[in-house]
Ligand SMILES: O=C(O)CCC(=O)C(=O)O
């Protein structure tokens with residue numbers, strides 16, 4: 215990735231986003247200490263006593279932008295996912311310094327700051343692949359207008375056969391940047407249409423896993439693919455991961471970009487308010503990729 219101006223790197227990124235929707239990057243300029251620090255901070259948060267963590271639960275949190283919880287949409291699920299999380303919606307450094315838990319705040323902010331450079335480079339390459347020459351203010355908002363970071367904690371599960379870490383889903387983001395630890399357990403749906411073909415994403419020290427989300431699939435009129443993935447429950451080890459979800463602003467209207475349709479290509483998606491899309495997404499339990507149908511024409 216440090217050679218991101220090299221056309222071969224750009225074309226490998228666009229190719230992976232088209233064919234797989236998932237790839238890993240190395241030599242990306244986010245220092246390994248920043249990654250290690252945010253992993254340590256994640257453990258520090260989940261090691262806090264329950265009453266400390268519960269200060270950030272739905273019932274107790276001072277803001278909707280900070281949320282500690284379990285599973286994905288507990289009201290809609292038949293069985294809960296074996297995962298606790300702390301979700302941090304970034305508004306400003308000032309807000310973070312007031313609301314985010316002190317045990318992880320600085321490390322998460324640092325991780326976001328250092329990753330932003332990588333996000334911009336990736337989006338620039340992906341946009342060039344769509345014939346978008348410049349990321350102006352409107353596009354910047356559509357592509358990276360809001361940022362949410364989750365700290366995920368998958369505790370040891372006494373009977374991993376009975377549940378999952380995270381059920382099959384695609385992300386609502388434009389791009390997701392995922393830091394995973396060395397345990398493994400993330401699977402991605404392969405691009406062969408026949409059968410149930412899941413591919414393990416092997417942990418690579420220092421790498422970041424990148425995946426295309428629904429919003430970028432919609433903006434690119436399905437050129438870039440938002441691919442299903444899931445995490446298995448683990449019977450012997452705790453696992454953590456730290457995704458940064460890069461999203462449009464909630465008030466943005468998303469639909470296929472004009473540059474993509476310039477050659478006469480038919481739009482597959484209509485224009486939808488991004489916050490409506492997100493609402494639709496969180497109403498249901500994780501169940502594959504059906505959510506994107508909400509935006510189909
Ligand atoms: O923990 C992981 O590896 C993936 C988590 C994930 O897919 C998500 O939070 O959307």
Ligand SMILES: [Fe+2]
Pocket residue numbers: 383384385443
């Ligand atoms: Fe995901």
